[in-house]
Amino acid sequence: MYQRPKNLEHFLGVAQTLFQAKTLPDTARRLSAKVFERLEQPSDDGRRNRERFPACELLDSALAALLVDQSNLGVAARAIKTLEPSIGWQRRTSGLNGSDDYVEKHVHGIICGPGGMESRYDVQLGFSLLAPHTRYPDHQHPPEEAYVLLSAGEFRQCEGDWFDPGMGGGLHNAPNSVHAMRSGTTPLVAMWCLLV
Ligand SMILES: [Fe+2]
Incomplete structure (x- = not known):
């Protein structure tokens, strides 16, 4: 039977603490509460995305400042580093x-979700990594989505203005709403979760 590794636990x-922070909109906190409720039940079908992509090499520099930070953001960054060999990587091409x-110039690290460290189909929890000066495409998907930022970064929802929720801040994307993100002069790292 699958036993969840200690570093993932x-x-x-x-991650749960960060997704429940008061710096997030209520909608994001509500969604992530449901995600973490499902995650109380470990589940893994053993499928792994083994391929790494060029942007994976940015992870260390993107997290560098946080790796020595004493806040929960620092704890999360160090935890992600311990998971790195087991993360499933994926990219969007449309x-x-x-x-x-x-x-x-981008990559997504799947921690819980299809092909991730805990490969499952009922939730997704991972992070996006963008190189500096990268604009991720407009996209949409049926599941609503919550984000927490581990860096600076700008987001856009529908035709709205670009905004930076700030490190430790976050946002909520409604089902099927068009959204996008972009980095400035430094890499963007943002954790996200969805209910599938
Ligand atoms: Fe999205």
Whole structure:
């Protein structure tokens, strides 16, 4: 029977705290509460995305400042580093308005979800990593989604203005609403979760 690794259990604990922070909109906290409720039940079908992509090499520099930080953001960054060899990586190659080289300059780390460290189909929990000066394409999906930022970064929902929720802040994307994100002069790292 599958037993959840200790480092994953530790990461989930701190991630849950960050997704329940008062700096997030109520809608994001409500969604993530449901995600973490499902995650109380470990589940893994053993499928793994083994391939790494160029943007994976940015993880250390993207997390560098946080790796020595004493807050929960620092705890999360160090926890992600311990998970790195087991993370399932994935990229988006479709969508509108992405910067020219966005495919090479971004990657998603799947921690819980299809092909991730805990490969399952009822929830997704992971993070996005964007190189500096990268604009991720406009996209949408049926599940609503909550984000917590581990760096600076800007987000856009529908036709709204770009906004930066700030480190430790977050946002909520409603079902099927168009959204996008972009980095400035530094890499963007943002954790997300969805109910599937
Ligand atoms: Fe999304």
